[in-house]
Amino acid sequence: MTFCLGLKVKDGLIGIADTRITSGAERITAKKVTIHQNGQHSLFVMTSGLRSARDKALTYFEEVFHESDEFTHLYKAVNAFSSQIRRVSAEDKQSLVEAGFQFNLHALVGGQLEGDSEHRLYMIYPEGNWVEVGESTPFCIIGESGYGKPILERTIQHTSDLAFALKAGFLAFNATITCAVDVDYPIDVVAYRRNTYKMVEERYEKEEISDLAGQWQKLIREAVPKLPGEWTKKVIDKLPQERAVIRNSAHAL
Numbered sequence: 001m002t003f004c005l006g007l008k009v010k011d012g013l014i015g016i017a018d019t020r021i022t023s024g025a026e027r028i029t030a031k032k033v034t035i036h037q038n039g040q041h042s043l044f045v046m047t048s049g050l051r052s053a054r055d056k057a058l059t060y061f062e063e064v065f066h067e068s069d070e071f072t073h074l075y076k077a078v079n080a081f082s083s084q085i086r087r088v089s090a091e092d093k094q095s096l097v098e099a100g101f102q103f104n105l106h107a108l109v110g111g112q113l114e115g116d117s118e119h120r121l122y123m124i125y126p127e128g129n130w131v132e133v134g135e136s137t138p139f140c141i142i143g144e145s146g147y148g149k150p151i152l153e154r155t156i157q158h159t160s161d162l163a164f165a166l167k168a169g170f171l172a173f174n175a176t177i178t179c180a181v182d183v184d185y186p187i188d189v190v191a192y193r194r195n196t197y198k199m200v201e202e203r204y205e206k207e208e209i210s211d212l213a214g215q216w217q218k219l220i221r222e223a224v225p226k227l228p229g230e231w232t233k234k235v236i237d238k239l240p241q242e243r244a245v246i247r248n249s250a251h252a253l
């Protein structure tokens with residue numbers, strides 16, 4: 001499985017991708033995010049799904065992207081990548097299905113091109129259609145999405161700054177890695193500040209940030225007792241008191 005997260009806040013974009021690739025009994029590390037920059041064009045692509053389909057679609061897209069001058073807006077680049085996904089689907093889907101595999105390629109594309117009034121973030125489905133991530137829910141996860149989403153729902157707002165977004169994104173990854181065995185370090189982080197046309201990328205190994213998980217767990221444990229507790233009496237006060245246990249002893253005969 002995969003964990004790829006894209007966050008769009010007022011100040012820019014954050015992307016986080018794990019690097020675990022599972023193939024049968026084998027587990028390897030591989031990048032799931034690529035950056036494409038050229039002049040006033042800056043975007044990233046993150047993918048989940050079959051690695052072979054991803055590599056083929058991305059190779060086709062890179063050729064189109066670097067040979068065309070038509071990408072003035074990010075949605076046009078998204079349309080181009082969507083076309084390559086449909087192209088790979090037409091070429092390989094039937095044989096993959098016959099072999100017992102699903103064509104399940106999802107993608108997140110974020111960035112800003114010279115014609116865009118602001119940075120944007122899109123999620124592309126395996127069928128090639130897409131949706132734009134907006135202010136009401138300023139994030140999207142592809143891959144293993146169930147564990148990290150509740151944290152983001154409770155924390156991320158469009159007005160959150162980039163550092164806050166990165167911290168919340170790490171907590172979403174931490175929640176996922178705690179529950180899912182097929183998501184793992186290292187993680188690749190991409191960041192973009194609005195109207196700069198410059199994407200930054202860093203890789204974090206487990207040893208660099210694993211202590212944050214321990215600090216987060218400690219904060220949660222300290223916070224739970226501080227929650228109001230009057231409402232718990234409706235249940236707790238109905239419980240009978242524990243009785244003293246008398247144990248028989250052979251020496252008491």
